Amino acid sequence: MIDVRRHNAAFCRDHFLHHCEEQVRRAIDSHDMLRDGDRVLVAVSGGKDSLALWEILGRLGYQADGLYLGLGIGDYSDESGRYARAYAADHGRTLVEVDLAGEYGYDIPRAAHATHRSPCGACGLSKRHLFNRAALEGGYNVVATGHNLDDEAAVLLGNVLRWDAAYLGRQYPVLPASAGFARKVKPLVRLGEREMAAYCVLRGIDYQVEECPMADGNRHLGFKEVLNALEDRSPGTKAAFLFGFLEHGHDHFAAAADVERDTLAPCSVCGSPTTGDVCAFCRLGERVAVELSRKAE
Ligand code: AMP
Ligand code: FES
Ligand code: ZN
Numbered sequence: 001m002i003d004v005r006r007h008n009a010a011f012c013r014d015h016f017l018h019h020c021e022e023q024v025r026r027a028i029d030s031h032d033m034l035r036d037g038d039r040v041l042v043a044v045s046g047g048k049d050s051l052a053l054w055e056i057l058g059r060l061g062y063q064a065d066g067l068y069l070g071l072g073i074g075d076y077s078d079e080s081g082r083y084a085r086a087y088a089a090d091h092g093r094t095l096v097e098v099d100l101a102g103e104y105g106y107d108i109p110r111a112a113h114a115t116h117r118s119p120c121g122a123c124g125l126s127k128r129h130l131f132n133r134a135a136l137e138g139g140y141n142v143v144a145t146g147h148n149l150d151d152e153a154a155v156l157l158g159n160v161l162r163w164d165a166a167y168l169g170r171q172y173p174v175l176p177a178s179a180g181f182a183r184k185v186k187p188l189v190r191l192g193e194r195e196m197a198a199y200c201v202l203r204g205i206d207y208q209v210e211e212c213p214m215a216d217g218n219r220h221l222g223f224k225e226v227l228n229a230l231e232d233r234s235p236g237t238k239a240a241f242l243f244g245f246l247e248h249g250h251d252h253f254a255a256a257a258d259v260e261r262d263t264l265a266p267c268s269v270c271g272s273p274t275t276g277d278v279c280a281f282c283r284l285g286e287r288v289a290v291e292l293s294r295k296a297e
């Protein structure tokens with residue numbers, strides 16, 4: 001049914017499904033991601049990775065609820081939300097929903113416009129903030145996201161090209177809980193994009209196939225292309241790059257992340273931990289509000 005060149009293996013349907021579930025189980029066990037009694041919130045975008053993650057966690061016996069964030073990116077977001085809701089309804093799962101425009105008065109296109117920043121910057125910081133806030137408010141102690149091997153290898157390449165020590169120190173499949181932060185886990189780190197798409201197809205999970213229309217020119221897409229070209233020539237390069245870093249490189253940067261963590265104090269507006277006085281999410285909201293009121297005048 002499908003070959004996975006980096007494992008030098010070809011699988012039939014059942015063994016492929018088992019392979020994916022086994023890779024997630026191994027990631028969870030080897031990094032001690034989840035424990036008995038955890039309340040897990042899976043961030044579900046409606047795409048293949050996060051829906052597959054929700055499915056696999058359920059099959060491995062974890063009772064996880066979903067979280068969908070309405071980012072207001074036109075038809076793309078409307079449709080993504082429909083996939084997330086349909087999965088929840090079909091599988092009798094609980095889906096928590098947070099709508100950026102409804103609750104904070106702006107959406108990602110407006111935020112990008114007002115701040116003259118790339119939409120992905122505003123989007124990424126909003127997601128991180130709102131995943132954590134939704135978890136803490138809902139009494140969940142763990143947030144799981146669908147970042148896969150391709151995503152993590154691309155982020156690593158970006159961090160290495162700039163030798164960004166604090167980011168490298170924070171790049172790990174599990175970030176323990178700390179004051180004001182739920183634990184964050186990425187159980188799909190051992191699986192590639194192509195495997196997740198195949199998993200959804202074989203399990204009959206419908207997902208949003210379109211990529212975000214605002215992501216054009218996103219740096220990470222370039223990094224993914226470069227890594228795919230290398231992977232094509234020598235299968236296994238991506239996994240060796242990421243897992244080699246996690247095993248041999250990450251610890252050397254942990255101190256840089258610790259220094260940053262030690263300077264965290266509650267945001268004076270929302271109370272979330274931040275290195276400044278006002279957190280990046282609240283500053284974004286303020287800038288958008290100023291810009292919108294200027295336009296209204
Ligand atoms: P991305 O940042 O789009 O690469 O997505 C990475 C992960 O973040 C996904 O696998 C999901 O777990 C989560 N995610 C992205 N967008 C959303 C969303 N709109 N609502 C909930 N979770 C999301
Ligand atoms: Fe965030 Fe596209 S999903 S900018
Ligand atoms: Zn804040």
